[in-house]
Amino acid sequence: MTPTAKTVLYVRVSTAGQTSDHQLTQARAAGYEIKDNHVITDHGVSGVKTVLKERDQGRRLYDLLQPGDTLLVRWVDRLGRTYSDVKQVIEHFNAMGVTVKTVINNMTFEADYKLEDPTLRAARDAILAFMSAIAEADAKAKAEARQAGIDHVKASPDAKRKYRGKPPSFDRATFAQVQNMLSQDGVTISEIAREAGISRQTVHRIKDDPVKAEEALTRWGM
Template sequence: MTKTFLYARVSTSEQTSAHQLEQARKAGFDIHDDDVITDHGTSGVTTRLAEREGGKALLHKLRDGDTLVVRWLDRLGRNYRDVTDTLRDLLRRGVTVKTVINGQTFDAHPKSATDEAVRDALIGFMAAQAEAQAQATKEAQAAGIAYHKGTSPEKFKGRKPSFDRKQFEEIKALAAAGQGHSAIAKATGLNRNSVIRIASDPEKAEASLARWGL
């Protein structure tokens, strides 16, 4: 019998797996309490899913035909390159992945060749975005270091960003998926004006993060 699991990564004291489960149920997912797998206090930036205690338990439980629900794909990996690799591995296992935010479905058993092509194209787009982001980060950091040599530290850094790396990545992903500014603000916890600034000029936002080493 196939099952539906929820994987929740809780990295701060303000986050709870219960809240993520409530969001999933409101989105229409039928998930039993016993089928919620949680990693507490685990960084998604430094630790792969297979290296986390909850992640190991999850991968042990998942079977061909099962469905894995996550709030958003960032729960699965350290960055979007890692996320796409993990996503492809789950699909090879026969596990369909669904998201609460934006209601995306990555079907392990697509009904047609067209459905499979669309799914793989989206995953490929995410991987390409990750590659471009990594290159942009390197270039922004290099430019920041060069600029830092000719100015004071405070002038170099400017105002500290009101957002972190995770929020920046999530805003880009949601914007690429067609989400509106208000929906993105609600999902990330930032105000709408901040979301608009970041979405309209991601290169500037990236440079600001790089200057502060974020």
């Protein structure tokens, strides 16, 4: 690594109740020196539905990381949950000279310039393909288990009372504010998200399916 090289920890937490603190603590306990301003966190973002470069903070990595840097994640599923997404992201950063490491099991995917030997590069790529497949299989298994639980609850006699789904990340006033701003010419999704205090993904959900957003508010008595 060059004298100016840095280690950047990327954290993705999918629910409001989760924080990045435990992942940072775990990384530091593993021996990584990470400055507070080198922790990039995406809150409330689905790794299945949103690729890294489309996440609010994930996009920062593409500007922040430089050749010689290290991108650290708890596990490869933080970067994506499908085989193609995980593989594409790590290959992109490796090609630009960034090494990708995981806290769990201390997996290392070296930057291309560090692997002049084609055999070593082939070994790295084989491990990357395997880990990417594992991430997708794990995501699929969890999704199927979740759906099975949802189907079970929906089939119960008091399903309407019990099953309301995930509570909306916005209230009715915010919903109205977003709809009003969406009707204005020249207002970007990022501007709406910043003004309303919600994520870009939430703005997109309201924009793409306002009826569904309204139904969620009603289910939760909001």
